[in-house]
Amino acid sequence: MKLERISGPEGVFLTREQIKAHLRVLHDDEDELIDALGDTAMAHIDGIRGVLGRCIQPQEWRLTYEDGFSGGCIRLPFPGVGDAAAVWRDEAGDPQEAEIRRMDCGIWTEVIVTAPPGRAVEITFTASTPEDVWPAIRTAMLLLIGHWYRNREAVAVDARFDTLPFAVRSLLSPLKVHWV
Structure with a gap:
């Protein structure tokens, strides 16, 4: 990661x-x-x-699972998450849009990403403090x-x-x- x-x-x-x-x-x-x-x-x-x-101020981050993603729920590393999106990489390394389900749990945001098992996954998101x-x-x-x-x-x-x-x-x- x-x-x-x-x-x-x-x-x-x-x-x-x-x-x-x-x-x-x-x-x-x-x-x-x-x-x-x-x-x-x-x-x-x-x-x-x-x-x-x-x-503090809005900024964009990328969380990458390069060695393959096994699925499950991921708590994003910052509170105050705005937009979130995900892609997975196919055999050629090209990005493919992944389904992402978002759950706001208090100040934290957790996501479930649907991607083929073992593929690299990138989650991009914005975060800031109110x-x-x-x-x-x-x-x-x-x-x-x-x-x-x-x-x-x-x-x-x-x-x-x-x-x-x-x-x-x-x-x-x-x-x-x-x-x-």
Whole structure:
């Protein structure tokens, strides 16, 4: 099984201007650092490796079973799934449309794909977080970027070390996906 992002989010979730306003930076000397911190915060929170375990903005993914698909129910790896479609590969490797049955189970989406046994199957789907929680995610990202901007080195004297600042944890914890 292989999971890959086909297309990322369109547009910028946090602009440089929004980040600079939060940091109270009026000069352009550190624009490269500020952009890097914004990208790092997004990577830290968003997607399959992010601390939320979900996609923030709409993005398209492909889940591939290359070594043959044996059927059954598949829980897609992200909550907030929009469209989903599937194809299977024939002997020549050409894609053939597969029947897909979708079941929404709480925040999760499960699919049953009908394809010949042992054939490679690709499931494409979109996933995102509801827009009504985007302000909390933006605020958490700004706080995290501010923390990294002020504490640029890993060494500190007389400081308490936390994995994430408390306010960031408080904003993100209710949105985190927990696998069971």
